[in-house]
Amino acid sequence: MAVRRDPLDELVVPAGTEAKEVALETDGDVLIGARSTVEFGVRGRNVLAGENVEFGGDIEAGGDCRLDMWCDVADNVLVGQDAYIGERVHIGGELKVAGDLDIGDDVDIEEGFEANGWIVIRNPMPTIVFLFVYLKHLLLIGEEDTAQRLISELVDEEEGDEPDVEPLVIPRNATVGDDAWRVSTPATIGAGCRLHGNVRAETIEVGDDCNIFGSLRARGDVAVGDGVRIHGDLTTRDGDVVVGADARVLGDVSCRDLELGPDAEVDGSIRASGEITMGTTERERE
Structure with a gap:
């Protein structure tokens, strides 16, 4: 079933989000459209970014982290589950992954990386980032059964997991920082x-x-x-x-x-x- 509108056509800051001096913190997922600049670090559950997104600090994801091609992270990337890093991504610090690492060509990690699970060197499919975005937003428009069936194919859910909360969504071509949050949506x-x-x-x-x-x-x-x-x-x-x-x-x-x-x-x-x-x-x- 089609979504009524592109979910990346709005800046959505969920309840309880805090923008601290060095990081933008939320309890849920963080979804960022292509060619955006986030001058903070980011801390959330799953962190997903489209191509050519710039981060001004660390990324800390309690769940998965998916970075599309040409993303640039100024500092460390710390991932509690699996990581999907597209080709030509630059990470200014170290990459630590508690689960599996799927990594593309020409990725530059200045301080090295480690993963506790499987390491696969290939180009992860960029569309999976935006597929995940659409799936999460099915929940917001009331298509809970459809979203649940599709999300289960991407995210392993265990008994006792916390219920879904609204994601933090930063639209394409946005600038988010301590000085200003600029979007055309x-x-x-x-x-x-x-x-x-x-x-x-x-x-x-x-x-x-x-x-x-x-x-x-x-x-x-x-x-x-x-x-x-x-x-x-x-x-x-x-x-x-x-x-x-x-x-x-x-x-x-x-x-x-x-x-x-x-x-x-x-x-x-x-x-x-x-x-x-x-x-x-x-x-x-x-």
């Missing part, structure tokens, strides 16, 4: 995230209780959940802005229509070409 940030950097996207949706140390800028609509803190401006070129209850924007807001939830605060100036509506608390309604 919609962006969805789950609840309870702590991110550093200005977010630039087509549209932006931020879940409850997030802390964003940077500004938000979009062409279209921006929605900020309850209890969110935005340490910067919130602007949109052609869209509306919704700021949830008890949220705070420590900067300016510029938009078309603006909706402020109960106890929401904007520390800077407000520039709205359309309507401004403000929610009321239960006490005020009484």
